[in-house]
Amino acid sequence: MPRKKINISFYTLGCRLNQNETELLEQLFDSEKSYQIVKPNYPSHIAVINTCTVTDKSDSDTRKLVNKLVRINPEIKIALIGCQSQTQKDDLSHLPNVRWIIGNERKFHLLSILEKETKNNDPKIITPTISSKNFSLPISISMHRRTRAHLKIQDGCDCFCSYCEVPYARGRARSRIFSNLVKEAKILAQTGHKEIVLTGINLGLYHYKSYKLLDVIEALEQIPSLKRIRISSIEFTTVADSLLKKMSQQSKLCRFLHVPLQSGSDEILKSMNRKYRFKEFYDFIKKANLTIPDVCLGTDIIVGFPGETEKHFLETYSHLKNLPINYFHVFSYSQRRFAKSRFLKNTVDKNEKSARSQILRQLSIAKHDSFLRSLLHRTQHVLFEEKKEGLWFGFSDNYVRIAVYSNKCLKNKLLPVILEKIDNGIMIGKIIL
Numbered sequence: 001m002p003r004k005k006i007n008i009s010f011y012t013l014g015c016r017l018n019q020n021e022t023e024l025l026e027q028l029f030d031s032e033k034s035y036q037i038v039k040p041n042y043p044s045h046i047a048v049i050n051t052c053t054v055t056d057k058s059d060s061d062t063r064k065l066v067n068k069l070v071r072i073n074p075e076i077k078i079a080l081i082g083c084q085s086q087t088q089k090d091d092l093s094h095l096p097n098v099r100w101i102i103g104n105e106r107k108f109h110l111l112s113i114l115e116k117e118t119k120n121n122d123p124k125i126i127t128p129t130i131s132s133k134n135f136s137l138p139i140s141i142s143m144h145r146r147t148r149a150h151l152k153i154q155d156g157c158d159c160f161c162s163y164c165e166v167p168y169a170r171g172r173a174r175s176r177i178f179s180n181l182v183k184e185a186k187i188l189a190q191t192g193h194k195e196i197v198l199t200g201i202n203l204g205l206y207h208y209k210s211y212k213l214l215d216v217i218e219a220l221e222q223i224p225s226l227k228r229i230r231i232s233s234i235e236f237t238t239v240a241d242s243l244l245k246k247m248s249q250q251s252k253l254c255r256f257l258h259v260p261l262q263s264g265s266d267e268i269l270k271s272m273n274r275k276y277r278f279k280e281f282y283d284f285i286k287k288a289n290l291t292i293p294d295v296c297l298g299t300d301i302i303v304g305f306p307g308e309t310e311k312h313f314l315e316t317y318s319h320l321k322n323l324p325i326n327y328f329h330v331f332s333y334s335q336r337r338f339a340k341s342r343f344l345k346n347t348v349d350k351n352e353k354s355a356r357s358q359i360l361r362q363l364s365i366a367k368h369d370s371f372l373r374s375l376l377h378r379t380q381h382v383l384f385e386e387k388k389e390g391l392w393f394g395f396s397d398n399y400v401r402i403a404v405y406s407n408k409c410l411k412n413k414l415l416p417v418i419l420e421k422i423d424n425g426i427m428i429g430k431i432i433l
Contacts, residue, residue: 005036009044009101013061014052016232017199018082020150022050028111028138046077046114050107051084051092055170056334062099066095081107081116083169086127087338091253093123101392103127104155104170108138114297130156130171134208136180139187140365141153147385147394147412148230149193153216154200159235161262162273163302165338170201175208178216185220194414195228195254195383203231204238213240221252227414228383228397230254233300235278236284254397255292259284260300264316271344278319289324291413295372296398297325301360304333304353306344311354320363326371330360372422374399379432382417384410395424402427 086103383392417429
């Protein structure tokens with residue numbers, strides 16, 4: 001008699017890299033006959049949560065999700081994997097129904113780990129030191145879920161910014177073996193993906209043998225059915241002029257750069273242990289904006305870092321207002337247990353952090369709206385992904401969300417669209433026949 005399948009669900013907290021890693025795990029389990037993957041919030045025997053620990057909210061999100069899953073199903077067994085598991089195993093071991101706590105070094109061994117069922121309710125904790133060696137990843141062709149696919153090419157970081165514990169959660173900077181990533185890219189393209197998003201913790205540090213980031217991009221451009229290559233968040237100090245030139249040409253590389261700034265104050269940047277000062281960031285943004293037509297430029301900002309005065313904040317606000325940056329993600333500073341900033345004094349009041357964050361988010365909305373208006377009555381090529389309420393939605397290569405009315409199935413089609421109006425931050429257009 002065949003073994004009854006085990007229902008397993010996957011949840012992702014945090015960044016695109018986490019999303020990519022969850023997808024890889026889903027592919028591994030999808031090809032295993034004894035497991036049945038079910039959608040989140042569906043009844044399952046095992047729930048896998050890929051955790052994040054970049055902020056205290058991320059930590060709280062894990063606890064909330066665990067408690068929610070247990071309320072829905074008191075018998076569920078939970079596996080916590082990833083960054084928070086790596087750094088906070090003792091705290092997580094007290095959460096209800098947690099049976100496995102697996103750090104970043106062993107998370108891709110999850111399938112074999114689950115097969116070795118624990119004999120009691122004490123969680124099995126597997127969080128060895130993270131290797132600094134270059135790596136390869138398992139590849140599967142079992143699933144094709146999205147028009148865009150994430151491709152992990154790098155992991156870890158050597159920067160040790162004072163607010164950040166990523167080097168402790170993810171390890172030191174290391175790169176994926178070149179042939180392994182190219183093989184996966186080809187399979188992703190063969191299974192229908194038209195856009196690949198390159199992901200990593202510090203993408204610009206990719207270096208395997210003689211291969212660097214530009215070599216990865218040029219190798220992927222040789223895949224005929226792949227139409228777009230997008231770079232996720234990248235430190236501007238690692239972006240070479242040759243990369244900007246490539247992005248400015250009629251290539252498959254999307255006209256999009258998300259480059260973290262974190263603060264517009266040199267004094268705060270120094271305290272954050274960032275390896276640049278604002279003038280360098282300013283020069284880079286100006287160069288990128290002049291070099292690449294219609295490029296979308298985004299950044300990250302941390303508000304309320306210890307010692308950030310009203311003067312420092314207004315300095316950041318003024319710089320963001322005047323630079324050709326099209327949007328920004330705003331984060332309130334939160335203390336991390338391994339980050340050196342935990343020793344700093346002059347903390348910023350919680351309400352003040354919230355007020356400053358709101359001011360910057362409103363500026364971001366205005367800047368993004370201005371960018372959208374600059375594209376009105378012009379043509380963009382849109383890769384369509386989904387249909388909602390009669391509208392087909394997709395993204396241009398410069399990461400503008402665009403919708404059109406159509407009775408046809410447009411999923412995974414790349415089509416020219418003339419942009420006619422803006423509605424709640426979304427551009428509405430018409431397909432050019």
